[in-house]
């Protein structure tokens with residue numbers, strides 16, 4: 001295929017857009033509703049959108065499914081089961097498919113884990129965020145460190161695979177304190193951890209506090225020291241970074257997220273979900289209505305909530321391939337870039353970045369960002385994409 005360069009992996013992303021409260025740092029498509037959510041109605045609309053999407057991209061075998069949010073662990077297990085059944089009715093699902101659900105680590109949600117397992121979920125990703133109660137309070141979380149670790153223990157006893165997220169580079173955090181916290185986390189970790197540097201996102205409560213000087217986050221040098229600490233502590237524990245913020249024992253990577261980073265094909269289902277569908281010679285970027293009620297009404301009247309559905313140009317596909325692929329420790333295949341872009345990477349720019357120690361070429365010809373290059377990844381991508 002000339003333009004989309006479709007590979008065989010196919011993932012289905014399901015977005016559950018509701019949360020119990022809005023965390024002050026978060027700009028995900030998440031909404032707090034005081035009235036009960038009509039899950040039966042939503043489940044029917046999800047099933048409808050799955051059918052509509054499968055009619056556009058039939059014949060794929062689903063290798064991964066990911067329930068993200070928002071807070072999917074607020075769903076009833078029956079809702080998860082209905083959605084998984086709908087997926088399996090429209091596409092064959094690989095026998096070893098990875099089925100992940102994002103969960104908040106409160107005790108209430110942990111009581112549903114067995115139900116999620118019975119519905120077909122085989123991996124959970126828990127938003128632990130910190131192992132320090134004062135930090136959790138500042139992050140606006142609804143759980144203590146103790147409660148989060150208890151939820152991790154429940155996850156470990158029920159699922160074959162689990163991961164959890166931590167946010168670092170928090171106000172006042174020193175590399176020593178972070179190293180100690182991370183080691184405690186690693187003692188409870190399975191084979192995968194996601195470690196995100198706190199980002200001040202626009203239009204969040206943290207953005208207002210930050211602009212008013214009431215929330216001071218680590219400067220660039222301290223951020224760099226915290227990043228270096230993260231890499232060293234995790235590598236020592238046998239969980240090296242396979243992506244800029246994701247660590248796993250080799251072989252335990254999140255296969256669903258690899259689909260995004262390797263620019264493979266995926267369907268985005270539910271409010272505010274994005275998809276990349278390879279239809280004919282085109283790769284199409286789809287996005288659904290973000291507001292849950294708007295999406296629901298569209299899905300009920302049209303059979304899907306898609307609001308944008310546009311073919312990507314070769315340039316856009318090539319840029320996206322660089323932006324996503326260079327986040328990975330494995331890097332990108334320059335030949336695939338050339339097929340997508342219709343031109344090779346600029347050899348002078350590659351040579352310069354190599355001299356600066358920001359990129360390297362592996363023995364099998366992959367171009368990858370070095371550990372020294374990762375902290376300036378945005379600049380490396382911008383340079384190669386120019």
Ligand SMILES: C[S@@+](CC[C@H](N)C(=O)[O-])C[C@H]1O[C@@H](n2cnc3c(N)ncnc32)[C@H](O)[C@@H]1O
Pocket residue numbers: 025026027028068069070071072102103104105126127128129165166167196197198199200201
């Ligand atoms: C969709 S969110 C969360 C899933 C779940 N609702 C939760 O909060 O536990 C995925 C992850 O992104 C990370 N995240 C969200 N906003 C962030 C920010 N501003 N800076 C750094 N990490 C962030 C958090 O670690 C979070 O667990």
Ligand code: SF4
Pocket residue numbers: 018019020021022023026027028030069070071104127
């Ligand atoms: S971090 Fe998670 S729980 Fe908090 S608002 Fe965002 S999606 Fe919801």
